Amino acid sequence: MKKNKYQLSAQKVEQLENELKDLQTKGREKIADSLDWLRSLPNDQDDVTFSDVFEDQRYLEKRILELKEILSSYDIVHDNPNSSQVEIGSVVRVGFGQYEEEYTIVSALEADPINKKISDESPVGRALIGKRVGDTVVVSTGIVEKEYRVLEIK
Template identity: 35%
Template sequence: MEKEYKMSQARADELQEELNYLKTTRSDEVAEQIKVARGFGDLSENSEYDEAKNEQGKLYSRIAELEEILQHVVIVDESSSTDVVAIGCKVTVKGPAGEAAYSIVGSQEADPMHGIISEESPFGKALIGAREGDTVSVEAPQGVINYTVLKIER
């Protein structure tokens, strides 16, 4: 079974925009870099050419990655009101370090440094399906940490 990539419609649109940019504008820029570098002469000792070809490889790799993600994207319905933690929720929890709020998102949108947690992370997996007042346990490198769900918002 193919991997599904859960995300909001807004994130899917951003990825589609990036893919369009890479296939058109950026692809043309890299092709021009290669053309210019070829003009510098002997390709066996031409660092500009090597760099341009490396850039082209990165570009094609990112295009393939985006096409794979967009082909298997599952748009999460963030409008439904729920009393359990699901993707698209903002969850306030109380843990050993005090209270903190986190947004639960698909893996392609995660940004843990800003409180945006993937539903595939250990913390996200523990929170999915929890209700207000529930205590969840998260396996962490320093041991099991317990969090109490204080509030769930959409």
């Protein structure tokens, strides 16, 4: 079976589907309304305003294409992954030095480091994928090296 390009949670799929629907309806309507309004102005209107609206339209259509591409090639990551090794969807408690942190491993599209959701493509996420409780990984950022020990996988 072919593996899809994106690994997403069901919540992220729903969020992307809603964004796509919104852009295709409300977003396009807003652009059309802006163009109608501009066309109603006298002909000596500055072309910069039209240019801005067309730029907004290009951005909107580009985002719609991106969302369609993502939604045409994804696999759902289940909330209850295999707890014997780290994978996308795992909640991992790691120790480094005298400190401990808990991270959720997510796809790059769902990464939110402030909320401890790290991408499987980030240095720490990539190092943790496939590891088991008790394993140690060393992550180098180019400036410092940090050693993480896997304490728990949920």
